[in-house]
Amino acid sequence: MGKKNQEMASVKEPTSKKTIKKFFGLPIWIVVVLIGIVLTATYTGALSKDLSGAFALMFAIGVVFNEIGDRIPIWNTYIGGGIVLAFLGTAALAYFNVLPTEYVELINWANGEVDFLTFFIVILITGSVLGLERKLLLKSIAGYVPAILGGVAGAGLLGIGVGLLFGVSPADTMIQYVLPVMGGGNGAGAVPLSQIYETVTGNPAADYYAFAIAILTIANIFAIISGGLLNALGNKRKGLTGDKKTLMRNASEIATEEETTEVTMKDYGGAMMLSLTFYALGLLFSKVLLPEIFGVAIHQFAYMIIFVAAANALGLIPTYVRKAAQTLQKFFTKNMILIIMVGVGADTDLGELMAAITIPNVVMAMFIVIGAILGSAIVGYLVGFYPIDSAVTAGLCMANRGGSGDLAVLGASGRMDLISYAQLSSRLGGGMVLIIGSLIFGALL
Template identity: 30%
Template sequence: METATPRTKVASASTYSPTASSPAASVTSTPSARERWWAIFDVRIGSLPLPVYVALIAILAAMTHNGKLAADLPTGIALVAVGGFTCAELAKRIPWVRHIGATSIFAAFIPSAMIYYGLMPAPVTKAVTTFTKSSNFLYLFIAAIIVGSVLSMDRRTLVKGFVRIFIPLAGGSIVAACVGTAVGTALGLEFKHALFYIVVPIMAGGVGEGALPLSAGYAQILGVDQGPIFAQALSAAMLGNISAICLAGLLSYLGTRKPALTGNGQLTVTPAGDVPEADADGESRFDASSLAAAGGTAIALYLLGVLTYQWFNWPAPVVMLVFVVIAQVFHVVSPSVRGGARFMYRFFSTAVTYPLMFAISVAMTPWGQIVTAFHWINIVTAVSTVLSLVLTGFFVAKWVGMYPVEAAIVNATHSGLGGTGDVAILTAANRMELMPFAQIATRIGGALIVMLALAAFAFFR
């Protein structure tokens, strides 16, 4: 909860006054009623002023009671804002746990659990689900974050990061596959089950790009129904995602204790004497039209990705990422629009992250599937897989000129649930700047894992 110090009037000691020696003259004056109210208004729950937060709760509760809770844009925004900021605020109040990504865990899973146990009103669930799916909220967020973060990066740092990130990713994937399979087998699982039904789904890139095509391929090879296989793959992927969120939170905490290990969101180490490119004047000065132009640019690039998906079945976020990197490297976008993109990135990462996670938890996260996966053998196997992936990235990073904390966090996103997992993991790590690299780990890394796994599964069946 953020507070603002009330403004007060203090007598100046440097200006002559007949009452300057009087004790009363040096005492802070009592704030007026208006100033006290302003101080209350400046208390924040997330990005919402406290009085606005309380008013929204009352209004939404009344609408729910009257059975007239709509799923339109204003109501949907109010619902996810109140829900997301409430979850994050509760998590911040828990000692120690908040250091392992509790804000992300609460926003990403508590709403789903409330639905599963019947604790969330049905009208709220319906309204949030309809709003989330009809607005495509997630991909608007990803577009704004990717475009904003890439256009805010130094070009040389951007290129070096994209070239080098594949080394810790590839090494981490191999080590994680070996360690996770070995641990699962040692705990009593069959070799094939540990590898293909737990370890592989964790690194397959989420649900739509990972668990679904993976389970469809397994089912086709075995000649069985896809449903039970998909449930197993989804459960493993969710366990991996939870493990990655917790490890990302710990990595963020490690960065605060050992500053030499982190670039605070910068992936590659800048050599001594290598000065980053100076920002153009227009990048530091922007107006509302620059922000609007940056938003239009992000939407245009995303729709270009959607079009290529329709034509060639290429993942839209990856295509969008490629085009925005090209635009930044070759100075396609003007400095003023880059300034607007920087502000757009900051706005979405600050004000939209927790509402988005709440919306995804309500609309897209099946808590029942997570509960069924809570067997200690599955948990230990999943944690060992993700831990191996993260530690490999951490220790390989220095060899390729990267910060260990940031490289390990990007490796952690390789075990996330697609775009939703990337958001949760990077939020827990407080490093949303790494979203472009997370998309490489999740989309490209996940696609390669799925292709290799299906080929190996067909060979060993």
């Protein structure tokens, strides 16, 4: 009888306990108290204008929008959920002056003094590249350039086709729409393209830039939303995507199983030091030793990816450090992405976006993004990639606003582990578009 009572008690015990619903890992009452404290400090001006104050405010904003976005039907499945709402919600808070101006400037990665965005990308690049098995790394990078070019070709073809419907010539479509969208972002794309435009035509670079950045901003929104839609498609059609960490369809056949390694706390410190040193090496080459190749400026992130990939391929990095770098990357991906999305939102001018919203601009930007998706997916499939993962990285991460746009697209698509490929699109891919742009400007203007 005693044994029977014990068995009944063991069965009923779990149902008698209330499951505590957590918000960002914490009970809701604690989250509410924490957010209340941070907002009170913000609106009284007591919150410090340094990294600690920025992080506190960005978590307070990001957690609220993230939890709401993850619970809105349709939005949470097809648009990107809380990650995308954190981005757009923060942009709205800044535009309607809900947040004090000095704190909007503080959390704006582009204009503020707190450049956490670069640090975030450095950690993610190192962890994602070192997380790839050597053979898989070499094979995937070899096929990636064709996938990028496929995205550019698809964007150009579809953009020209739609442009003709609105009476825009193929030359103007390529110069004013396709090149700015596919140029790798703002600083690496729209700005140098406007300088090339000024050199070739003699007209002010600002004339070209004003329109280019508007079209790029519209395309960036479509790229982020498309990331969420592709993620939903991949969840339903498993054959179109892999584990969201690799591009290669036959990754399991190429990769070899590695030995399990115990990682200590000091290994994480070594992994962080390794990440920052690779970034310093990239800066050394991009600023001093070899800033240009065949007249094209090479970004420090592009150099960094090359050096991390080479070190991984040559087996120079101990297994335990590689594992530590991967764990660091996962921590940042899971916990710090909200910080990034809030910063990206603060950098988005909704007024500028709304001013550029006309039917021709919106439709053409949308179809350029669709063309980038189709072109990169088709060519990616032909070189052995999963079409959705190829479309996200080689397509959408070309058709956005560079580094911050990459993170927004990868966050919406749930593929943050593919950051190294995304950066190759923005940096090396953007460089290829500048070469194409130089040729087009010279031939058509």
